[in-house]
Amino acid sequence: xxxxxKKYQEAVAKFDKTAVYEAPEALENVVATAKAKFDETxxxxxxxxxxxxxxxxxxxxxxxxxxxxxxxxxxxVFAKGPKAQExxxxxxxxxxxxxxxxxxxxxxxxxxxxxxxxPDMMGVVGRLGKILGPKGLMPNPKSGTVTMDVTKALEEIKxxxxxxxxxxxxxxxxxxxxxxxxxxxxxxxxNALLEAVVKAKPAAAKGQxxxxxTVATTMGPGVKVNPATIQF
Numbered sequence: 115x116x117x118x119x120k121k122y123q124e125a126v127a128k129f130d131k132t133a134v135y136e137a138p139e140a141l142e143n144v145v146a147t148a149k150a151k152f153d154e155t156x157x158x159x160x161x162x163x164x165x166x167x168x169x170x171x172x173x174x175x176x177x178x179x180x181x182x183x184x185x186x187x188x189x190x191v192f193a194k195g196p197k198a199q200e201x202x203x204x205x206x207x208x209x210x211x212x213x214x215x216x217x218x219x220x221x222x223x224x225x226x227x228x229x230x231x232x233p234d235m236m237g238v239v240g241r242l243g244k245i246l247g248p249k250g251l252m253p254n255p256k257s258g259t260v261t262m263d264v265t266k267a268l269e270e271i272k273x274x275x276x277x278x279x280x281x282x283x284x285x286x287x288x289x290x291x292x293x294x295x296x297x298x299x300x301x302x303x304x305n306a307l308l309e310a311v312v313k314a315k316p317a318a319a320k321g322q323x324x325x326x327x328t329v330a331t332t333m334g335p336g337v338k339v340n341p342a343t344i345q346f
Contacts, residue, residue, distance in 0.1 A: 116341035131335060137304055140329050140337045141297045147334040148293035153184070155289050156300055160311060166280040170318040173286065174279040176257040179303040179309040182274025184292035187227035189271050190214065191264055192235040192253075201230070203267040212238055213277070218245060226251075230259045230267045250279070264303040280309060287309065293331055304329070308344055 135143065141156075148154045164171040190208040191201035192215070201209045208214060208226060215238050217223045229246060231239045231253040239246075241252060246252040253259040257277045261267050278288045290303040308327070315323050324341035 115334045123178055131337075134338045137329075137339050138297065138301055140302060141300045142341045143337045144329050144331055144334065145293055145297050145300070147337075148255045148331045150331070153278045154293045155184070155294055156291050156331055157287060157289050157328060158294070158304060158307060159328045159330070159336070160278075160288075160308075161327075162280065162284050162286065162311075162314060162319075163322045163325050164280070164284055164319045166282070166284050168318065171316045172258050172280065173311065173314050173316065174254070174277075175310060175314050176259075176270075176275055177306055178270050179274045179276060180306055181291060181295060181303055183192040183276060183289050183300040184295065184301060185227075185289075187271055188225065189268055190226040190229050191268070192229070192231040192239050193264060194232075196236070197232050197262070197264055201264045201268065204265040205272060206230075206264070206268055211235060215239065215242055218242055224249070224251075227251050228259065228271055230261070230264055230271070232262055232264065234259055236260060250277070276307070278307065279316075290329075312344070 127157050144156055162173060164173060166172055186208040191198070191206040193201050193209060194211050219242065229239070229251050236253070243252060255261070258267055258270065274290050278286045280286060290305055290307055291300050295303075304328060306312075312323070324344060327337060327339040327341050327344065328336040330336040
């Protein structure tokens with residue numbers, strides 16, 4: 115395992131890495147340990163008591179965080195005709211159809227953070243599944259990115275909408291803002307995300323749902339949050 119840097123070691127020394135904290139105190143520790151020269155992103159890592167290999171235990175969705183993410187996302191919209199014009203008027207960074215699909219496929223072009231598509235364009239977008247899927251960019255109705263209401267989708271994306279979904283180890287990794295937000299705003303965003311994840315609990319899930327919750331900055335150590343005290 116590579117040796118950690120001096121700033122990381124100093125950050126770890128500021129709190130008990132083995133302890134489990136209430137969410138507000140955990141976030142205060144995270145903000146206090148953010149020592150990088152850039153404004154670090156704060157992420158939440160949630161291990162769930164589900165088996166994502168089963169379709170009825172998948173957990174996926176999206177939520178607009180109260181204070182946004184601190185990052186302006188570039189949106190690509192697959193649409194034609196009036197819907198393409200609507201997307202341009204609503205502030206999409208890129209709008210198109212087959213020509214954009216070809217650019218992604220042939221030029222390995224990824225100058226965007228989120229993809230929105232009208233339902234009629236999914237035949238075109240579907241052919242990019244093996245490219246967009248592994249990067250978490252494939253449009254999906256559950257996350258509101260396959261829709262005829264492209265204006266609403268773009269408004270939410272620009273306002274700070276984040277997607278949450280299980281990885282192969284049944285963990286959700288989602289950004290909730292920047293260290294510069296401070297503990298209070300991060301707490302609001304944390305609560306909004308956790309409430310959405312709790313509400314998304316599959317009926318087929320048995321036993322403890324929130325197995326573990328950890329918050330951390332881009333370069334900092336993880337701080338454990340007590341999942342037993344997270345109630346909505």
